[in-house]
Amino acid sequence: MCILGQINFLTIWLERSAIGLMLLALGSCATTRVEQSRQPTSVLGEGEAMVILGRVTPRGETEEDFTECLAEILSQGSNPVRLVSEDQFKNDLYPHFESERAPANVEDLASLFAEIGVRAQIEKSNVRYLAWIEGDTVRVDAGGSMTCAVSTFGGGCFGMTYWEDDASFEASIWDLKRQTAAGQISADANGTSYIAGLLVPIPVLARPENAACKGLAEQLRIFITGMEE
């Protein structure tokens, strides 16, 4: 009887834990908002390429992982975009796109194109669009508590801890052929991650940066090619 009672208790406990985890998993999804403004003529021509560059600001540098994520998504799929890598572009145009020296706004392009070899190199690589990526991921909230203990009889963790991250990125797209700003796309993603201590710590992680990357990449693809994947 006692054993049956214990099994019953364990079943209820497991059911409740499973429901709790499902709720956590649902709650940990990242929500993404993407906005854009564009010039009507901004579409990549045949053989033309785009370059994605991370912007360096006094606050810091756009994470390389994020620009790599964008490049990976854009270069794949049924409608891939021809990309020139950031390293290749910076090396070919060295030192004009080194962090401190890179043009800050589209009006600086005229003086940059007047520099020896710049126009010829850009025409040679057939780079039509340049997308400056700026942004970061910040922790906006965190809380809860979890205690872990180890003894000679075993150990475990109890409690729950959570944190909320907000990923906010913006792409400024320049048309190098026309030397104009072609448009802007912004992506904001928000997600809460949890770690529940149910004897063993069970992480349920939201990845807002990844969600922002996917959202921004797909909008960039539509922006540049005029077509979805």
Add this chain to the structure above:
Amino acid sequence: MLRFSRLFLVSLLGLLLVSCTRSITVSGEMPSPLVARLPLSIGLIFEPGFSTHIHSQVDDGPSNSGAWEVSLGESQYELFVTVTESMFQRVARVDTFDCRFEDSDEGQVSLRPDGCLKIKLVEYAIGPPSFVGGDSYAVSLTYEIGLIDAKGNLIDAWPEVVGYSKSEGNLFNAEDTINKLTVEALRDVGGHLALDWRKRERVSAWLDASALRSEAKPIM
């Protein structure tokens, strides 16, 4: 005995943490700059040990990132050679302190540059997170670049050519972060030399006068 063993293990662990030295040989791409080539022959004078320089630094601040040993020489030498080869018609390393060559200098007679660049590393510094803030590291490089004419006169002294770079990193990949930052700082210095050096007043005047004087003379 058990107590002694524990004490020994703890001491050993402590010793390992304290004596942790991170060694890096700086490597990265130093591309040729896109600049107009000047019709001049230039000799490069490097301070002794420039191409084999190893920087040592100990961070005993709050972030305690340990001791650093950075082999910078080869990369900084490569940078200056690559950049100057794009800037001038002819470039060669010369073994002189003041760009003057006696007629009796055997083997050096053909090395008659229009002028020399005297390059000296003033400072290399790693900024650990305790200094920079957050999880960020920073690297700064300072060089002194002098221009000497073929008669040994100092035309221009640029005392602080600074390259800087900053990025987030963590203790587990700190070597990669410092390498990347050092390469970026070196490229920053290269950018100053390629684009800003010729705009300096005395350099600009000397370049104009030299260009008028003659075509580039072979130095190799």
